[in-house]
Amino acid sequence: MHPVAAQERRPPGAGPPEAATDGDLIHGSVTEPERFAPLFDRHAVAVHRYLARRIGPPADDLLAETFLVAFRRRAAYRPDVGVRPWLFGIATNLLRRHVRAEERRYRALARLAAAETQPGIEDAIDRLDARALRRDLAAALASLHRRDRDVLLLTAWADLSYEQIAAVLDIPVGTVRSRLHRARRLTRLALTSKEPT
DSSP states (O other), X not given: OOHHHHHHHSOTTOSOTTTSOHHHHHHHHTTOGGGGHHHHXXXXXXXXXXXXXXXXXXXXHHHHHHHHHHHHTGGGOOTTTOHHHHHHHHHHHHXXXXXXXXXXXXXXXXXXXXXXXXXXXXXXXXXXXXXXHHHHHHHHHHHSOHHHHHHHHHHHTSOOOHHHHHHHHTOOHHHHHHHHHHHHHHXXXXXXXXXXX
């Protein structure tokens, strides 16, 4: 039999894991759980980066929990969402449980940046400006409503499209647009109100 013909007759997800699509891996893992492992290899770094930016050191635990939840819910996976947005959605939902810690972290960063001082060296001016911006940005993010902050950070840090965010958060695309607009406006306002006049 010709190799291409044999490959075409192979059921979805039956190929080697490195050649299978993410969707094939999820569907194949329902009956063969070990087929789920390559999904971690493919997406763990991006999900961890997103979680670390959002919550800091607990990101390791939340990453493990994200993939555990994904593994447990793999039979209910909806292919129309896509695996990457689906994983970011799970991570975002887990973050909601930890939102108090996240808000405390942003407030602590704002206080820490405000408390830090540098000696009167001329090149320290740039560092002070950067610290002030970090403090102001952390305070602005902490002041946003959780729903607006989720949309803003899924856009900025997870690089998801409006449609992907809508699917992940189970809200209409118009709501994503309005929340993102509001979050950007409030963040911009918070940052520009801190600038010297």
